[in-house]
Amino acid sequence: MSGSGESSPDNVQCDHCLQETNRKSAITVKIDGQSRFFCCQGCLGVYELVHSNSLDTFYKHRCDWQPGPPATNVKLHTSAFSDSVTITGNEQHIELLLAGIRCASCVWLIEKFLMKQEGVLSTRVNYATHKATITWASEKTSLDTILHAIRSIGYLPHPCHSRGATDLFAKEKQELLLRFGTAGFFSMQLMLFSAALYAGFFEGMEEHYKLAFQLISWALATPVLFYSGYPFLSSAFHSLRRLTLNMDVLVALGSLSAYCYSIAMIAYGGEIFFDTSAMIITFILLGRFLESGSRLKAGNAIAELAELQPHEALLLSGNGETTMVPIATVKTGDRIEIIPGDRIPLDGTVVEGEAEVNESMLTGESNPVLKKTGSKAFAGSFSMNGRLSISITGNAESTLLSRIIRTVEDAQARKAPIQGIADKTAGYFVPATIVLALTTFLYWKLHGGSTVTALMNSVSVLVIACPCSLGLATPLAILVGTTAAGKRGILVKGGDIFETVSKITTVVLDKTGTITTGKPSITDLHEYDLTPSFMQHVASLEAASEHPTGQAIAAAWLGERLKITQFRAIPGKGVSGVIEGTLWRAGSRAFMKQEKIELSPEHEASASALEAEGKTIVMVSCGKSLAGIIGMIDDLRADALPLIAGLRKKGLSLKILTGDNQGVANYIAAKCGITEVQAGLGPLEKAAVIRNLKSKGECVMMVGDGINDAPALTESDTGVTLGHASGIALESAGVAILNDDLNLINTLMESSSRCFSIIRQNLVWAFSYNLIALPLAMAGVLHPIVSALLMATSSLVVVSNSLRLRKT
């Protein structure tokens, strides 16, 4: 990561921010005898500062996320931000969502850079949520200046329309932290006195000490139970009222009974165990807190995706004038104008103009699509080079983009099956426990025992039955397992996901960008001209092209470039230019026909043969005759074959889904030996295929990387995405492979099944402990204080067994 990356002859990678930048505009500095490239003064500054403090390891350790596409070709509309500004006196204040933050040094740069701007009073960027809070003096600077300053260093500001759900979730998490912190704090204090009391039970202690310690314990346990444990108590209460028993009932029952019994015992002069009731609450809160971690970010990613859709449109009136209006006022049938670099705000049909449109965020197709009269244009995509006027066919809620957002939101809301299973089990477990406790009480009461003995034994039963180690068995093993996986670059976003990985029966692979490189590479080369430097000519010609195929050809020639004059790019067709006095053209077959280049049957045959294999062809002409045909395809990644072999060895069935055409799909499928292929699928169709597989009883893992995969990723049992994927794909997938190494999917499956076997051991232990201890408690052999100690030991066993997962 620290070396100077050269990705193509014309572009270099900035050593600080990893963005690709043109070699000519890059700043080249010699540092310790090595050439370093920087895209801007900001990056150079940060690099020098870090370097001069001997903190270069920072560059080795920072995240491996690859940069997204540079945002600078997208226009900023300041007016969209103005309604999120708040004014207090002379100061104005705004919250922004920043796209393009990749590592903490981005945060550093933005904060420092903005503070240098005149009139900016304070800047704070939250690295976790990508939210910036900026305050500035009204008379010294304007919102416009600030937004452009942010854009000038390569980040794209979005208005932050606070979405109720996200804010609510952040608040919930804060509350959970407060409850857990309080529980932990008081439980620790409580343990101090309980330990003394335990010692006193076995060795004897003075009465007044005992009473004082018991009263202190009572005081300490009360906030834990009624403040920290409030969610359990109220949930248990509600579920009892509706007669649907859940796990919370057991938690509430265990802790409340231990608490009430202890109060009674203070009066009676017996032994207390407030610590049991506090411990139950603390452990279970810990489990919840660990689980809640990653969910906050999901909401923000959806917000970021929603911002792909512009808030304003350039409305074209009857007399040809344009006005900027909010999209809510645009009606079906209205005509809007799209200028190059603008995002298309609403779905519609092109009525005038021609332009190449980048739709990669919707379709995953990396090649820009030519839009002309009659083509459909989709919100969120952006025009790369031409003007379009579009007749609108729907409103903001009906666009393809917002349908994708809704699918992802719905699927995320629906996903909590593991909780369902736990509650279903609780449905049997809870009444059984209550019946057992009651039976114990009645038995001892009726067979001549005192009320105290009867009560003591039934409390023992409740304490033993409390799902403490049972509750810890799964989350803890998963926590240790996921942390170990995280160290190897596999980010697992929740316990249930890790668990389902081990049950997968079908793996569905996305093609573009997942098992293929996502970029075209040259596979065939037919030269008809005798010029020795064919590639040099073509590459020189294509070097100025912005089209991915053109760039791939340009990258294939590393040598010297020839001088081009009269360069022209014809959208959707190709490029032409004069090299050493001869007119060269490179482009599609239609382009050659249009320019009256003669194609012999031999040429036609080899072109058709390439097309039949799903390859993209570029024909090159020199003067009036055909000089060569280049065949290109988005080829398999080097690590795809080992992955597929590994998955097959595990007996999983494999399937490829792609939005690309059948030819390319067949080529790739044949190359990796997968027979089940479905091509030409849209984002929602992919999700439908997954749903279909699931309804047949398959447990499906989806591997994908684009926004177009997001619905399928959320729909599948486990979604896996790669580190270079789009933000929304990262958030909709349960697992993200950060190191961009496909083979880690095999590793993931192995560590998941290992983790699962540990969980099984834990559960067997916890259950057998319950099975053995319950009858003993009922028989009155176990004093509650012993059962409390046993419970702690049982938890300890579960903890240490789970820790074995660290060694992978």
Add this chain to the structure above:
Amino acid sequence: MYSTFFLIGIGFFISLAAWFLFIWAVKSEQFDDPEAPKYRMLDDDDEAAKPTKNKKP
């Protein structure tokens, strides 16, 4: 014997102070962004800053 209760009392009040500190920290959003602070130490004061990032790139 009084010293025991005295010490317990002191310990209790000290830990109570720690608890209030924790509540204050949560309420003032000190835990909201656990990622950034560890990088923020690389931050430098403006006065001592190198001739960097002064102009638009």
